[in-house]
Amino acid sequence: MDSGQDNDDHVHRQPLLTEENDRGSADESEDCRPSEDSSPRSRSRALSRSWSAGGQGSDSRQNSHDTSPSHDSTTDVKKHLISSLNLDYHRNGHPGMNVSFHDTRPSQTLAPSDDNGKMEVKEAERQRLKRRLMASSFVTLVCYITGYLSLVPIQAQYLYQRFAQDYFNLTNVTEKQVPCAENSNDSLQEILNQIQADTSRQTLYMDYAQYAPAIFVALLLGSYTDYLGRRFMVFMPCFGAFLKSVVFLLVIYLELDVNYLYIAFAADGVCGSIYALTLGLTAAVADITTTSKERALTFALLEGSLAIAGSVSQIGAGFLIDAVGYVAPAVVVAVLLFLATVSVVLFMPETLHRPAEIVFGFYILDGTVRQRCLFLCGLMAYFFVILVSLGKLSVETLYELNTPFCWDSVQIGLFGGLKMLVQVTGSVAAVKVLQACMRIEFIGLLGLVSGMASFMVEAFAFSDWMMYLVPVTGIISMLVGPITRTLMSRMAPSNSQGALFASMSAIETVCHLASTTMYNTVYMATLDVFSGAVFLLMASFCFINFILIVVFMVVSRDVVYYESVVEVETPVEPPEENERTPLLSSHTSAEARSRGWTKHSSSLEIRDGEAQRQSAF
Structure with missing residues (x-):
């Protein structure tokens, strides 16, 4: 495990999902899971790494029973999702987000990167x-x-x-015929x-x-x-x-x-x-x-x-x-x-x-x-x-x-x-x-x-x-x-x-x-x-x-608006509750919701009021 400074540099210098991270073991997800008393900064580093590792673990389990090319499709989806998020830090050391904004109205989903042609048609x-x-x-x-x-x-x-x-x-x-005069009697x-x-x-x-x-x-x-x-x-x-x-x-x-x-x-x-x-x-x-x-x-x-x-x-x-x-x-x-x-x-x-x-x-x-x-x-x-x-x-x-x-x-x-x-x-x-x-x-x-x-x-x-x-x-x-x-x-x-x-x-x-x-x-x-x-x-x-x-x-300062939405239509079934990544774990879900993160079974919705105001006006 790298030092705190190295990990901090790694978060800012390296992509959130790389081919090397994608080949990592699923066990690394458990090592990176943040504890109850961990700081927001360390939790953010752990979440970014465990998301990649957790995704690979899910793919490994699927490939052990199925040799279909769904692994590449799932990886592409995760790359598309995670590459749109750039973790940063702002007020009081809490993790914030600068998001690549895609409004879901009127098109209801944001297709993966290999469906850009369909998005252009829509x-x-x-x-x-x-x-x-x-x-x-x-x-x-x-x-x-x-x-x-x-x-x-x-x-x-x-x-x-x-x-x-x-x-x-x-x-x-x-x-x-109606008389009107300024000096009328x-x-x-x-x-x-x-x-x-x-x-x-x-x-x-x-x-x-x-x-x-x-x-x-x-x-x-x-x-x-x-x-x-x-x-x-x-x-x-x-x-x-x-x-x-x-x-x-x-x-x-x-x-x-x-x-x-x-x-x-x-x-x-x-x-x-x-x-x-x-x-x-x-x-x-x-x-x-x-x-x-x-x-x-x-x-x-x-x-x-x-x-x-x-x-x-x-x-x-x-x-x-x-x-x-x-x-x-x-x-x-x-x-x-x-x-x-x-x-x-x-x-x-x-x-x-x-x-x-x-x-x-x-x-x-x-x-x-x-x-x-x-x-x-x-x-x-x-x-x-x-x-x-x-x-x-x-x-x-x-x-x-x-x-x-x-x-x-x-x-x-x-x-x-x-x-x-x-x-x-x-x-x-x-x-x-x-x-x-x-x-x-x-x-x-x-x-x-x-x-x-x-x-x-x-x-x-x-x-x-x-x-x-x-x-x-x-x-x-x-x-x-x-x-x-x-x-x-x-x-x-x-x-x-x-x-x-x-x-x-x-x-x-x-x-x-x-x-x-x-x-x-x-x-x-x-x-x-x-x-x-x-x-x-x-x-x-x-x-x-x-x-x-x-x-x-x-x-309305720092209010959450409803246009900062990123939704990904996943081609595979979502993981079971006990297999979810630390981003969705019980001790972080309340904080994630309070920061404007909402997880659905087939989509991840990210909302941030400050970034929305900067992007819209």
């Missing part, structure tokens, strides 16, 4: 599937979001004009405030009809996307939005009672609304991406399609309303949503089939106390992200229609399109550039600061030029959503991704319902005093989210 298939999914998702999102977001200004302005008919005795609905201003309050109240009730059933759809059907398929979860909201647009068109064209719009909103909610679409697409992206870095960029690129869809919808709706009224924009919206539905049916591929999961179970049942706290903290952060992102469009439209701005449909459309284009484009570019030099948590914090600044400017704006500063100050505010989804996704194992995104979809639905109620109530209550108070409330939510992400960063 990777090529994954890339083709990813390209097809991205192309079909882009078309679907552009059509869906353009139509869906176009309904928001159409709805707000149309209801505003319909209620104005009762106060000004208008014969038909045209937006130029008190009686006229009181009437305008009442019209705004009625519009806000009607919008609130219709959102109840839409998002209350959408919550149950997200909870009940979310995890079953693994049975029904990702494509089904994308098809349902597209079809529901198409039905909503048809009913909306009939109400506008036939000048039916506005209460018929409850049918349109309820149909959209029963089909899951936009949150089921988000669930299906994010789960599909998680299926075909392999690292947090790739996943964050893919999420950002998909949301980048909002820059195109949002800008086109806001600007196009504004010009169409000003030129030809409300019927033509409603027809265009119905056509776009029909195209989105057809695109899903014809072009979108199915990405994965897995058993159904419990939607919220792993937040409170799985993992350590620290991991559960991280999940809940991340879920709260995502709650506030969605709370400030959704439910504000209708209030913002009313804010722009009111004094001191008195904008028409063209100005509202231009501002909304410019804001969407600047913020989404800036956020996608920021994710691409900043993730090369900082952790994604810091990128999220920058986005929250940008969001707080934009809401503050919007709250105190008193002229048009100040309103156009809002998208400038909030240029990277929309990256917080993709960042938060990535933080949550990388903490969940592959078999919990569907449940994770189902719970996040349910959170989105609850947030939209809560934010619509909150913002419309605050806007109606403060309309006569300070109409910008609702935007100060949004800024305060950004500040709370800032604190939550800071807490998340502090608690």
Whole structure:
């Protein structure tokens, strides 16, 4: 036996598995087995040598009864496994790992070295599937979001004009007939405030009809996307939005009672609304991406399609309303949503089939106390992200229609399109550039600061030029959503991704319902005093989210993530329990699990939080 210094040098200079070690005797495994009082350093040296010796002993026993070439195959597998591990030392002298990382999603195993051709084929298939999914998702999102977001200004302005008919005795609905002036008399201003309050109240009730059933759809059907398929979860909201647009068109064209719009909103909610679409697409992206870095960029690129869809919808709706009224924009919206539905049916591929999961179970049942706290903290952060992102469009439209701005449909459309284009484009570019030099948590914090600044400017704006500063100050505010989804996704194992995104979809639905109620109530209550108070409330939510992400960063230090996985598909039966190497012996198994080592019957899973963070970001 060499001295301690020689053994230490041997560990760092020599490969863990060599041809000479492979010819060693099985008895050497017993000599190298660490004792209970051995130091972590000596145990690490013993483990590395006994793994090689134990593997040879297993091969020798097999060859004594069988002369088949399985020995060479087993040796190749062990070489491939052990050569991917390089034992090193870090904090407090405990053995750590620098791992050659291979994510097991979506391919479930890492083949031995002689199966590199099969791995290349699988990777090529994954890339083709990813390209097809991205192309079909882009078309679907552009059509869906353009139509869906176009309904928001159409709805707000149309209801505003319909209620104005009762106060000004208008014969038909045209937006130029409603008076608005900055220096209007008190009686006229009181009437305008009442019209705004009625519009806000009607919008609130219709959102109840839409998002209350959408919550149950997200909870009940979310995890079953693994049975029904990702494509089904994308098809349902597209079809529901198409039905909503048809009913909306009939109400506008036939000048039916506005209460018929409850049918349109309820149909959209029963089909899951936009949150089921988000669930299906994010789960599909998680299926075909392999690292947090790739996943964050893919999420950002998909949301980048909002820059195109949002800008086109806001600007196009504004010009169409000003030129030809409300019927033509409603027809265009119905056509776009029909195209989105057809695109899903014809072009979108199915990405994965897995058993159904419990939607919220792993937040409170799985993992350590620290991991559960991280999940809940991340879920709260995502709650506030969605709370400030959704439910504000209708209030913002009313804010722009009111004094001191008195904008028409063209100005509202231009501002909304410019804001969407600047913020989404800036956020996608920021994710691409900043993730090369900082952790994604810091990128999220920058986005929250940008969001707080934009809401503050919007709250105190008193002229048009100040309103156009809002998208400038909030240029990277929309990256917080993709960042938060990535933080949550990388903490969940592959078999919990569907449940994770189902719970996040349910959170989105609850947030939209809560934010619509909150913002419309605050806007109606403060309309006569300070109409910008609702935007100060949004800024305060950004500040709370800032604190939550800071807490998340502090608690998540050295956390184990689920992307650092190496799995080897062995061609022979695993050894019996009493024949296992010291790596799996009873006195080291607890320490191995505490360090992130988990042994399965046919695979070795290695996880290391610190190395994962260095490899991903």
